[in-house]
Amino acid sequence: MLGDCENCFGLCCVALPFAASADFAADKNAGKPCANLRTDFRCGIHTRLRKSGFRGCTVYDCFGAGQKVSQVTFGGRDWRQAPETAQLMFDVFPVVRQLHELLWYLSEALTLAPARPVHADLRRALDETERLTLLDAGQLADVDVAAHRQQVNTLLLRTSELVRAKAAAGRKQKDRRGADLMGARLKGADLRGANLRGAYLIAADLSRADLRDADLIGADFRDADLSGADLTGSLFLTQPQLNSAKGDAATKLPPALTRPAHWTREGAPAA
Known part of the structure; x- marks a missing residue:
């Protein structure tokens, strides 16, 4: 609710x-x-x-x-x-x-x-x-x-x-729980099933990153670029986290969440 x-x-x-x-x-x-x-x-x-x-x-x-x-x-x-x-x-x-x-x-x-x-x-x-x-x-x-x-x-x-x-299916993901990833260049990164609980992703470039089944509880997405990223199936993502980030019409979201009003259809954040 x-x-x-x-x-x-x-x-x-x-x-x-x-x-x-x-x-x-x-x-x-x-x-x-x-x-x-x-x-x-x-x-x-x-x-x-x-x-x-x-x-x-x-x-x-x-x-x-x-x-x-x-x-x-x-x-x-x-x-x-x-x-x-x-x-x-x-x-x-x-x-x-x-x-x-x-x-x-x-x-x-x-x-x-x-x-x-x-x-x-x-x-x-x-x-x-x-x-x-x-x-x-x-x-x-x-x-x-x-x-x-x-x-x-x-x-x-x-x-x-x-x-x-179950999501990993034999793949190993580095544990990034609480990691300092501020400004990190993660464009197009395969982060399926990653543990990003409490990670600092402020201003990180996550454009076109695959975040399916990633644990995002408490992750700080302020000004992170989620343009074209796939967040379907991500765990414990909330509307406030999305609202603090940047994204576009190509960003894939879990069904329970809505695209923030300040995201533009062209992919750049609203002025």
Whole structure:
């Protein structure tokens, strides 16, 4: 599930901090509404975020945590009408965001046939993660998200190993987990079944690279060139990762993800 801004109280625009940089045109402290947030909780510059210097907003997604906290955890009471709830709401939001990200990964893992040996464990982890998201606000604030992420990550890693082992079909791939590949020249590279978990691929040239069945969880694709790359079947790729990269109409994507609006049909990033 991805973010539904229509049913959220602009939580990412208030709860989270950002600093003036290439991604944000100004500083903002956590708990302080962004200057562009309107009274109806919508962004006043949504259609021109990149041109206005707020590229960071275009690569963020709460995985549905915003509407969960707004409509379920706090029952539709917003922080303006009920200011006494504001701080707890802002504290809970990033917790639920992490849990919803895990739900995304677990749901994907359960669709992968090679991971069938761990499907039962994945289902239990999914149910437990969903249960945590439905706790009341006070309980959510006390959830040890780091510990839960570690438990889930063990299952996701096993899922990755099972899928990539089948994809490798006798080929050996160098383990690039957490590798510094910033600016790397990987044009046309055969990265099928590669382990790129947490790899730094900032501004890397991955044009026409084959990334089928590659584990991309947590990989940093900021300004990476994915023009013509094949990402079908890649593992744990998210919309925010795609949004931070460059690509074109020839880039092949998993069916659950959409082509970012700033990618042009000609293959160059939008200005």
